[in-house]
Amino acid sequence: MFVLSIIKDTVAVHPQHFGAPPEQAITNELNKKYANRVLHDVGLCICVFDLAEVGEGKVRYGDGFLWYKVIFRLTVFRPFPSEVILAKVKSSDEDGIRLTVGFFDDIYVPLVFLSEPSAFDPNERAHFWMPSSEATSAHELLDSAVADRMYIDTGEVVRVRVESDEFYDDEPGPPKATEGVQQAHENRRPPYTIICSIAEQGLGPVSWWKPGADAMDEG
Known part of the structure; x- marks a missing residue:
């Protein structure tokens, strides 16, 4: 790391x-x-x-x-590719999960690297996994019983494998003006992001694999 x-x-x-x-x-x-x-x-x-x-x-x-x-x-x-690290879920949306290690927040698990089958629950604002389900679409998974879902909740400690990292150098340019009206700057990408996966045995919330291990030391 x-x-x-x-x-x-x-x-x-x-x-x-x-x-x-x-x-x-x-x-x-x-x-x-x-x-x-x-x-x-x-x-x-x-x-x-x-x-x-x-x-x-x-x-x-x-x-x-x-x-x-x-x-x-x-x-x-700078975690190296294939390294397994612990992080906490910072937030979730339709595109995947954002993680934090306390001092660094730009760690992401995109949909392609989530365990299958899984889906995003907009009501809970969290992704969930149903390992025994035969559903093939998110719509079918969202029709399942909530009690059968294994949620990845905000604040939960997860074990992830680093897939890659990306660096960006988005220097702000001069503001553009159209007919005398100044236009807002486009959103800048974070300078450094880490892409991770939980799509294999032993990865994901530590509570899935080790009951009771649901806390990570702060810092």
Whole structure:
């Protein structure tokens, strides 16, 4: 789930931090820059793990900052394909299920990766699975008895397998105007999303496979 990535950068230390140990001041500045930021094709940055190499600090004319060239290792959240992880159901709709691990919410289980046969109940706003049903359509499944359905409820802990991840770089362009009327920006995609599956034995709500295991540690 977490990996270490080697990053090269040049970082500035403000004069007010000159009294602190250089390694600590540099680490603090790097964390300000990278923590909770998505790097394209790298993942979600968590924090600096350690400094591998630090050059001699140099003062640039005009700003008084000490600039350091550094090579450091960064702790990154990026589950690899086929990895099994635990997450909580954040929401559900007709397109699938959205999951969260607390610090990251853009994890999705699309319809194609749900257990079969399953359907979305618009009244409960949740998907349900009926493993013993012979129904072949969502309409038939929605005619079933509610007591026979195995719901995937909001807040439930699920075990999922990572299928893929996707990175987007949707930089906002200048606003468009039509006949002097400014048009609203189109919705931007999240910079990093993870696609997961529950369509195999042992995946899905942990309560399906291990009764009583219905809570995940916070954080």
